[in-house]
Amino acid sequence: MKGNLKDHKFILFVVDHYNPLGMARSLGEEGILPIVILHSDHPMLFNHCSYVQKLHIVSTVQEGYDLLLHEYGKEQFKPFVLTANDDITMFLDLHYNELIDKFYFFNGGGQGVISYYMNKEAIGDVAVECGIDKPRGEVLNRGEVPKTLRYPVLTKVLKSTEGAWKDDVFICQYENELIEAYKKIKANQLLVQEYIIKKNELCVDGISINQGEEIWAPWTSEYIRFTSKGYGHYMWIKPYADEIKEKIQNILKKTRYSGIFSLECLIDENDNLFFLEVNFRNSTWSYAYTFGGLNLPYQWAKATLKGHIDYNSTQIRTQPFTAMNEIGDLREGVLTKQVGFFKWVKQLKKCDVLYLYNKKDKAPFYYSLLGKALNRLHL
Numbered sequence: 001m002k003g004n005l006k007d008h009k010f011i012l013f014v015v016d017h018y019n020p021l022g023m024a025r026s027l028g029e030e031g032i033l034p035i036v037i038l039h040s041d042h043p044m045l046f047n048h049c050s051y052v053q054k055l056h057i058v059s060t061v062q063e064g065y066d067l068l069l070h071e072y073g074k075e076q077f078k079p080f081v082l083t084a085n086d087d088i089t090m091f092l093d094l095h096y097n098e099l100i101d102k103f104y105f106f107n108g109g110g111q112g113v114i115s116y117y118m119n120k121e122a123i124g125d126v127a128v129e130c131g132i133d134k135p136r137g138e139v140l141n142r143g144e145v146p147k148t149l150r151y152p153v154l155t156k157v158l159k160s161t162e163g164a165w166k167d168d169v170f171i172c173q174y175e176n177e178l179i180e181a182y183k184k185i186k187a188n189q190l191l192v193q194e195y196i197i198k199k200n201e202l203c204v205d206g207i208s209i210n211q212g213e214e215i216w217a218p219w220t221s222e223y224i225r226f227t228s229k230g231y232g233h234y235m236w237i238k239p240y241a242d243e244i245k246e247k248i249q250n251i252l253k254k255t256r257y258s259g260i261f262s263l264e265c266l267i268d269e270n271d272n273l274f275f276l277e278v279n280f281r282n283s284t285w286s287y288a289y290t291f292g293g294l295n296l297p298y299q300w301a302k303a304t305l306k307g308h309i310d311y312n313s314t315q316i317r318t319q320p321f322t323a324m325n326e327i328g329d330l331r332e333g334v335l336t337k338q339v340g341f342f343k344w345v346k347q348l349k350k351c352d353v354l355y356l357y358n359k360k361d362k363a364p365f366y367y368s369l370l371g372k373a374l375n376r377l378h379l
Contacts, residue, residue, distance in 0.1 A: 005032075005301060005302055005305060006031070006032065007076075007077045008075075008077045008078060008079055008080055008104075008301070008305075009035060009072060009075060009077075009079035009080070010027055010032050010033075010034040010035065010079065010080050010082070010297075010301070011034060011035045011036075011037060011068065011072060011079050011080065011081045011082070011103075012024060012034045012035070012036045012037070012081075012082050012083075012084070013037045013039075013064055013065075013068060013081055013082070013083055013088050013092070014036065014037070014038060014039070014046075014082075014083065014084045014085065014088065015038070015039050015040055015084070015085050015088075016038060016040040016042075016043040016044060016045050016046055017045070017084070017085070018045065018284070018287075018325065018355045018356050018364075018368075019084045019085075019282060019283065019284045019286070020046075020082075020084035020085075020282065021045050021046065021049060021287075021355075021356075021364060022282075022286055022287025022290070022355060023082055023084060023282055023286070023287075023296075023297045024036065024046070024049055024051045024052060025049075025051055025287060025290070025358060025360075025361055026286070026287060026290040026295045026296065026297050026298060027051065027295075027297055027298060028050070028051030028361070029290065029295070029360075030295060030298045032298070033051055033052065033053035034051070034052065034053060034082075035052075035053055035054045035055075035056070035072070036049075036052050036054070036055050036056065037056045037058060037064045037067060037068060038055060038056065038057050038058065038064075039058055039059075039060070039061055039064055039088065040057060041059065042371075043057065044364070044367045044368050044370075044371040045364040045367070045368060046364075048363035048364050048367045049361060049363070049364050050360070050361045050363065051361060056071075061087060061088055061091050062091075064088070065091060065092075065095065068081065068103075069098075069102070072103075073102045073103075074102075075102075078102060078103055078104055079102075079103055079104070080103070080104045080105070080297075080301045080304075081099075081103045081104065081105040082105075082106070082260070082282060082297055083105070083106060083281045083282065084281055084282040084283075085281065086118060086159070086160045086161050086279070086281065087161050089106060089114060089280060089281045090114065090115050090118060090161055092105055092106075092107075093106075093107065093108070093111070093112060093113065093114040093115050093280075094111065094112055094115055095111075096110060096111035096112070096113075097111050104301070104304050105259070106257075106258065106259025106260065106280055106281060107257075107258055107259065108211075108255055108256050108257050108258075108280070109211050109256040109257075109258070110256075113255065113256060113257075114255075114257070114280045117255045117257075117278070117280070118159045118160070118161070118280065119158050119159055120156065120157075120158050120159070120191050120276075120277055121137070121139055121158060121191055123251075123255070123277060123278055124137075124275055124277075126251055126254050126255060127247075127251055127275035128275070129254065130247045130250040130251045130254065131247045131250075132244075132247050132251075132265065132273060132274075132275040133272070133273065133274050133275065134274055134275045134276075135154075135193040135194055135196055135266075135274050136148075136149060136193065136194045137149070137191050137192060137193035137194065138191075138192050139158065139189065139190070139191055139192075140189070140190055140191075140192050141188065141189055141190075142182050142185055142187065142188055142189065142190060143179075143182050145175055145178060145179070146192050149192065149193070149194050150194055151172065151173055151174055151175065151195075152171055152172060152173045152174075152194075152195040153171075153172050153178060153192050153193060153194060153195055154169065154170070154171055154172075154192070154193050154194075154195045155168060155169060155170045155172065155178070155181060155185060155190050155191075155192050156168065156169050156190065156191050156192075156193070157187045157190060157191070158187070158189055158190065158191050162187050162188075162189075163185065163186040163187025163188070163190075164185070164186040164187070167184075167186070168185045168186055168187050168190070170184070170185070171195055178192070196266060196268050196274060197268060197269050198226070198266050198267070198268065199267045199268055199269050199271070200222050200223055200267045201222065201223060201231070201232075201264060201265065201266055201267060201276075202220045202222060202240065202244070202264070202265040202266075202267055202273065203220060203221045203222070203235075203262060203263070203264045203265075203283075203285065204217050204219070204220050204221075204240070204244075204245075204248060204262070204263045204264075205217065205219075205221070205260070205261070205262045205283050205285060205286050205289055205296065206218075206248075206260075206261060206262075206294075206296070207259070207260055207261070207296055207299055207300040207303065207309070208249075208252045208257050208258055208259060208261055209258050209300070209303045209304055209307075209308070209309060210258065210307070210308075211252075211253065211256040211257065211258055212249060212250075212251075212252035212253035212254070212255065212256060212257055212258075213253065214303070214308060214309045215245075215248065215249045215252055215309075216294065216299065216303075216309050216311065217245065217248065217261075218239060218292075218294060218316050219237045219238055219239055219240065219289070219292060220237070220238065220239075220240040220244075221235045221236065221237045221285050221288070221323070222235060222236050222238070222267075223235050224236060224322070225329075225333055225338055225339065227328075227332040227333075227336075232329075233324060233325040233326075233328035233329035233332060233333065234322070234323075234324045234325075234329045234333065234347070234351075235285070235322065235323055235324075236320050236321075236322055237285075237288050237289075237292060237320065237321055237322070237323055238320035238321075239318065239320075244273070248263055251263070251278065252278075255278070255280075257278075257280060258304070259280060259281070259300065260281060260282045260283075260286065260296050260297065260300050261278055261279060261280055261281075261283075262278070262279040262281075262282075262283030262284075262285070262286070263277075263278045263279075264276040264277050264278075264279070282296065282297065284325070284355075285323060285355075287323075287353065287355060288321070288323035288352075288353040288355075291317075291321065291323075291352060291353045292316065292317040292321060293314050293315050293316040293317050294314065294316060295314070299313070299314070321352040321353065322347075322350070322351045322352050322353070323351065323352065323353035323354075323355065324347070324348065324351045324353070324354055324355065325354075325355045325356065326348060326351075326354050326355070326356055326357060327356055327368065327369070329344070330344070356368055
């Protein structure tokens with residue numbers, strides 16, 4: 001049954017990370033206090049967040065799922081369930097048939113659809129059909145060497161839920177380096193691609209409803225500096241070309257996706273664009289969009305109830321702005337000497353959006369710092 005937006009419960013089924021913390025803050029700024037089902041052993045963020053209405057801490061995804069059904073599966077108004085990591089998103093996707101009449105959640109219109117397109121080779125083929133190139137690659141079993149690729153090559157898991165995810169990423173200059181990397185790689189099957197020197201990334205966050213028939217994704221984020229692993233914590237967020245927007249919408253139509261999404265592409269030294277992946281969930285950078293005028297969790301829920309996106313319901317920033325994961329950038333930018341401390345402090349002060357520190361919700365930032373300090377002291 002549909003009611004007014006605030007008749008519906010909002011449930012975040014998430015892990016303890018600043019990514020879903022941004023969703024809680026975004027909803028809280030609209031006067032909606034979410035219920036949180038938190039898969040975490042030692043939470044430091046959500047148990048101190050001022051925007052949480054009720055907190056359930058669970059030790060497994062299955063336990064969280066059982067709680068979701070038992071506690072909230074018979075509401076008069078279907079609750080919204082929002083996710084921010086691939087494990088939980090996939091779990092809900094694989095239980096689509098059981099959930100679809102009880103909850104609004106990110107989905108591909110059928111059971112297992114999102115899980116299928118989480119495979120980087122499968123979604124990469126869709127991107128190519130829609131006009132975005134992908135790096136040349138081969139799907140290999142661990143230990144196999146590519147037959148058609150030129151070195152250097154890059155290894156990555158086919159799905160983020162397999163192997164050791166980012167710890168299975170290796171850049172190998174020669175075949176012997178790939179063979180050595182296999183000794184550390186956990187995944188049984190990998191996507192091995194020709195390595196492309198990265199000038200930057202184009203990362204687009206947005207909402208998609210009615211299985212991709214309507215999307216709202218006004219900006220891209222591009223990194224100001226990279227970490228040693230090729231991603232960044234400090235970025236510009238700015239408008240991008242309509243031509244790319246059309247290709248992104250076509251990808252979402254083909255995957256029949258409804259929900260919050262994030263699409264990532266690589267920009268090479270010649271400004272060529274190469275598709276990397278789609279995250280069928282809330283992403284790390286989405287809270288910056290709230291600052292820019294597009295509150296992704298709120299607008300997705302509102303559009304889902306209305307059956308269409310109201311593009312005139314909010315004022316969207318047209319000028320570029322900056323965002324920073326301040327603790328990550330301190331660690332990967334300052335401590336690795338990419339940027340001097342005093343220059344970094346100036347950038348921090350001028351930054352438009354911080355992902356951890358928040359004037360209206362300070363406690364998660366301070367408890368996060370305390371937790372990291374205690375971990376370093378092994379306490």
